[in-house]
Structures are given as structure tokens and as C-alpha cells.
Amino acid sequence: MHNTVKIAIIGYGNVGRGVVKALKRNPDMELVCILSRSPARVKNEPGVTVPVFAEDNLNELKKADVAILCSGSKDDLPVQGPFYAKHINTIDSYDNHSNALPYFKAMDEVAGKAGTVSCVSIGWDPGTFSLQRVLSNALIPGSKIYGFHGIGPDGGISMGHSDAIRRIAGVQDARQYTHAIPGAIESVRSGENPELKSGDMHWRECFVVVKEGADTGAIEREIKNMSGYFAPYKTVVHFVSQEELDAKYSGFHHDGLVIGSGTTGEGNLALIEYRNIWDSNPEATANIMVAHARAAKRLANENRRGAFTIFDIPPAYLSLHSREELISKFL
Ligand SMILES: NC(=O)c1ccc[n+]([C@@H]2O[C@H](COP(=O)([O-])OP(=O)(O)OC[C@H]3O[C@@H](n4cnc5c(N)ncnc54)[C@H](OP(=O)(O)O)[C@@H]3O)[C@@H](O)[C@H]2O)c1
Structure with missing residues (x-):
């Protein structure tokens, strides 16, 4: 009951x-x-x-x-x-x-x-990733905590970045996929504890539909230079039709990893990995x-x-x- x-x-x-x-x-x-x-x-x-x-x-x-x-x-x-x-x-x-x-x-x-x-x-x-960061930090004092999003071959859709592109003048619709960089994940999993900047961990792929007569060169530059959102990353922009966007890029798949990496005792490797796969974010x-x-x-x-x-x-x-x-x- x-x-x-x-x-x-x-x-x-x-x-x-x-x-x-x-x-x-x-x-x-x-x-x-x-x-x-x-x-x-x-x-x-x-x-x-x-x-x-x-x-x-x-x-x-x-x-x-x-x-x-x-x-x-x-x-x-x-x-x-x-x-x-x-x-x-x-x-x-x-x-x-x-x-x-x-x-x-x-x-x-x-x-x-x-x-x-x-x-x-x-x-x-x-949310749940935040909890894993706290647990890794508490259970492995001194550990480094890494977050990766878009691990699978198609990456993961970022609603916030898609929305930021849609606000650019001349853009009719857009979807942005975040891709984790596999070499960075491997380096973290090996326990090397690398120093990684944002652009070393992810790259960004944008599918953009423009309004008639829009300047695609200017839109691409504006996307790539958008501070906070795209400027620190390798960013690839594809201009597509609305039909192509709707047919190929309409899902909500996303995934991610939190990895806490450090040592216990006198230097024994300690690694905690928490992965989520979501077909619908x-x-x-x-x-x-x-x-x-x-x-x-x-x-x-x-x-x-x-x-x-x-x-x-x-x-x-x-x-x-x-x-x-x-x-x-x-x-
Ligand atoms: N913490 C996390 O892990 C996490 C993950 C994913 C998303 N989020 C958050 O969840 C929030 C909501 O995401 P969402 O994808 O649900 O956003 P969304 O589809 O854009 O909906 C947001 C609001 O917009 C209004 N709306 C939706 N469709 C509309 C339409 N066709 N015409 C007019 N108004 C419409 C609705 O409010 P009304 O019904 O009042 O009009 C709705 O509550 C995001 O902003 C994000 O911050 C958090």
C-alpha cells in the first residue's frame, strides 16, 4: 500500500x-x-x-x-x-x-x-552527475574529477548550445552535438591524471538551417567565436535543409561519464567511473x-x-x- x-x-x-x-x-x-x-x-x-x-x-x-x-x-x-x-x-x-x-x-x-x-x-x-563528483572527491581525497559528454559515435545533443545558435540573426533552426574526444577519455582511464582544458576534452558539431539570403560565412564565424559556448572548442558547422535536419537530427540522445581519478594509501591507483546513456535526455x-x-x-x-x-x-x-x-x- x-x-x-x-x-x-x-x-x-x-x-x-x-x-x-x-x-x-x-x-x-x-x-x-x-x-x-x-x-x-x-x-x-x-x-x-x-x-x-x-x-x-x-x-x-x-x-x-x-x-x-x-x-x-x-x-x-x-x-x-x-x-x-x-x-x-x-x-x-x-x-x-x-x-x-x-x-x-x-x-x-x-x-x-x-x-x-x-x-x-x-x-x-x-543532478546525479553532481552527486558523483561529490562522492569521488570525498572517497578519493585529492582526486581529479573529469566529465565527458557525447561519448557515442553520434555525440549528444546539447539543448542550450542549439538554442544559442538559433538566436543568431539569419538562423532558422539548429541542433548542436557535443562529441567527447576518445584519446582524452583513454588518458583519464589509464590513471595518467592529465591536465585537460575544455577544448582537449570535447569538440562541437553544428547542423544549421539558414533563412533565405542569409550570409552563411558570417553565421559560421559568429558560431565559432561565441565565447563560453564555442570559442574554446574545435567547432564544425554544417549547413543543411530543414527537411534534412528534421529527418536525421530530431532525436534527444545524450550520454556522459564522470570519472574520479586519484590514489589511495602510498600511491595505489583509484578510479571511479559513472556512465549514463540516455536515448531521451x-x-x-x-x-x-x-x-x-x-x-x-x-x-x-x-x-x-x-x-x-x-x-x-x-x-x-x-x-x-x-x-x-x-x-x-x-x-
Ligand atoms: N539538469 C539537467 O540535467 C537538465 C537536463 C535537461 C533539461 N534541463 C532543463 O529543462 C529545461 C526545460 O527543457 P525542455 O526541453 O522541456 O524545454 P522546452 O521544450 O523549450 O520547454 C520549456 C517551456 O517552454 C514552453 N513551451 C514548450 N513548447 C512550447 C511551444 N510549442 N509553444 C509555446 N511554449 C512552449 C513551456 O512552458 P509553458 O507550458 O508555460 O508555455 C515549457 O515548459 C531546460 O531549460 C533545461 O534547463 C535540465
């Missing part, structure tokens, strides 16, 4: 669709509603079988135990996160690593005052968020309040299994 966790989804795009599917795989979860800035659009989406309301319908929202925020990190969550944390326990996948601490503090202040629980930056990176993110919704309800039931990162939440709180089952089956 499970204690049902009632869920509201806020914001309905790729991750929101993933949450609907993830909830169906968790027998203790019940989706009660979706809130969106474009409810008419969401009501017509296939697979939506629950009531859809405008984003400010707090009366309906409060029928849920936990709201899973599926809006964009760049512009939506900094506003929506603190707004909803005043009213309900929340989960979000805020993914701007460099702004994660100010975002956490803003959420902690609001949720602490409101008496709610907000689990922030819950996805795979940031948004569905993977959604699965991780849904497990944390269970934890948020448990924390709230203990009268905990404020913001929590993935570091602060006991793994047993994520699981549908009882403590006894966990110990007998998983320990």
Missing part, C-alpha cells in the same frame, strides 16, 4: 512530456493537473488527459503535494521557482551551473519562510525529477523546509521500496 504523491506539472515542453510518461512508471504517483502559460496549446497535446490551467491558478495547484517545474532554466525558473515555492513543494532542474548558488539561496529563502520544500537543480547534470531528466518528488513529500511530512540540492537528500527517500526491502535487496 503506497502513500500517493499528487503531482502538478508546471510548464509543458520536452521535460513536461517526459514527466507525464515517468509518472506512469511510478505506482505511487498521481498527476492531478498541468499549469502552463499556453494552456490551449497543452490541452491539444496528445497524451494530456488531466485538466490544464493557466499558470497563476493557485487554487488548482494546491490540490497537489508537489509541483514539478519543467520550464526553461535561462529565463523562466529564476522567476517561476521563487513564485511557486511560496505556495507548494517544488522540484526543478535549474541547469545554469555558474548561477546555481544564487538560485539555491533565493529558493531557500522563499521556501524557508513559506514552510515548503524546494529540491533545486535536480536532473542529471546538474528530457525523459531521463523527468525520471530523476519524479523520484525526487517522492523525497520532497517525505521531507515535507517531516516538517523540513527550505531548499535542498541532490547532495542533501538521502537516497532511501527517492525509493518506492521500504527500508527493509532496500536493505535486503539492494545493500
Whole structure:
């Protein structure tokens, strides 16, 4: 007999669709509603079988135990996160690593005052990969921690970099694939502990559709010189038609590795490797968020309040299994 966790989804795009599917795989979860800035659009989406309301319908929202925020990190969550944390326990996948601490503090202040629980930056990176970095660092003191994304032959799609290209004047559509450099992975796996800069670990491949009459040379230069996004990397740009982009490059595959490398004792090699393969990056993110919704309800039931990162939440709180089952089956 499970204690049902009632869920509201806020914001309905790729991750929101993933949450609907993830909830169906968790027998203790019940989706009660979706809130969106474009409810008419969401009501017509296939697979939506629950009531859809405008984003400010707090009366309906409060029928849920936990709201899973599926809006964009760049512009939506900094506003929506603190707004909803005043009213309900929340989960979000805020993914701007460099702004994660100010975002956490803003959420902690609001949720602490409101008496709610907000689990922030819950996805795979940031998220489960962050947890592996902490574990590697704690278990192998002095270790170096490396992260690789796009290990397979086709690399992995980066939503943020694709979005950055789409904002260039003259670009109609774009997808960006990140490729890890195999020699760098091998060097790390061998325990050499190399000094690697960003451009030594990854290269970037862009598939770009331009508007009629656009200057492809100028667009290519702008992509390659974009600081933070492309400038430190070898970047290859392919100009393709919309049909080719839609036919060949429409999936959401992504994968990655976290490797902690160091020594124990007097210099014995110690290596921890954690690999994820996701055919659907948004569905993977959604699965991780849904497990944390269970934890948020448990924390709230203990009268905990404020913001929590993935570091602060006991793994047993994520699981549908009882403590006894966990110990007998998983320990
Ligand atoms: N931490 C991690 O590991 C991780 C991994 C993947 C993604 N993420 C985060 O997840 C966020 C959401 O990703 P996503 O792929 O779901 O973004 P998305 O598809 O662009 O959706 C973002 C929001 O845009 C609105 N929207 C979506 N489609 C629309 C349309 N056709 N017309 C009008 N509005 C539309 C929706 O809000 P409304 O319903 O309110 O209109 C939706 O919540 C990303 O920004 C990223 O930060 C994190």
C-alpha cells in the first residue's frame, strides 16, 4: 500500500512530456493537473488527459503535494521557482551551473519562510552527475574529477548550445552535438591524471538551417567565436535543409561519464567511473525529477523546509521500496 504523491506539472515542453510518461512508471504517483502559460496549446497535446490551467491558478495547484517545474532554466525558473515555492513543494532542474548558488539561496529563502520544500537543480547534470563528483572527491581525497559528454559515435545533443545558435540573426533552426574526444577519455582511464582544458576534452558539431539570403560565412564565424559556448572548442558547422535536419537530427540522445581519478594509501591507483546513456535526455531528466518528488513529500511530512540540492537528500527517500526491502535487496 503506497502513500500517493499528487503531482502538478508546471510548464509543458520536452521535460513536461517526459514527466507525464515517468509518472506512469511510478505506482505511487498521481498527476492531478498541468499549469502552463499556453494552456490551449497543452490541452491539444496528445497524451494530456488531466485538466490544464493557466499558470497563476493557485487554487488548482494546491490540490497537489508537489509541483514539478519543467520550464526553461535561462529565463523562466529564476522567476517561476521563487513564485511557486511560496505556495507548494517544488522540484526543478535549474541547469545554469555558474548561477546555481544564487538560485539555491533565493529558493531557500522563499521556501524557508513559506514552510515548503524546494529540491533545486535536480536532473542529471546538474543532478546525479553532481552527486558523483561529490562522492569521488570525498572517497578519493585529492582526486581529479573529469566529465565527458557525447561519448557515442553520434555525440549528444546539447539543448542550450542549439538554442544559442538559433538566436543568431539569419538562423532558422539548429541542433548542436557535443562529441567527447576518445584519446582524452583513454588518458583519464589509464590513471595518467592529465591536465585537460575544455577544448582537449570535447569538440562541437553544428547542423544549421539558414533563412533565405542569409550570409552563411558570417553565421559560421559568429558560431565559432561565441565565447563560453564555442570559442574554446574545435567547432564544425554544417549547413543543411530543414527537411534534412528534421529527418536525421530530431532525436534527444545524450550520454556522459564522470570519472574520479586519484590514489589511495602510498600511491595505489583509484578510479571511479559513472556512465549514463540516455536515448531521451528530457525523459531521463523527468525520471530523476519524479523520484525526487517522492523525497520532497517525505521531507515535507517531516516538517523540513527550505531548499535542498541532490547532495542533501538521502537516497532511501527517492525509493518506492521500504527500508527493509532496500536493505535486503539492494545493500
Ligand atoms: N539538469 C539537467 O540535467 C537538465 C537536463 C535537461 C533539461 N534541463 C532543463 O529543462 C529545461 C526545460 O527543457 P525542455 O526541453 O522541456 O524545454 P522546452 O521544450 O523549450 O520547454 C520549456 C517551456 O517552454 C514552453 N513551451 C514548450 N513548447 C512550447 C511551444 N510549442 N509553444 C509555446 N511554449 C512552449 C513551456 O512552458 P509553458 O507550458 O508555460 O508555455 C515549457 O515548459 C531546460 O531549460 C533545461 O534547463 C535540465
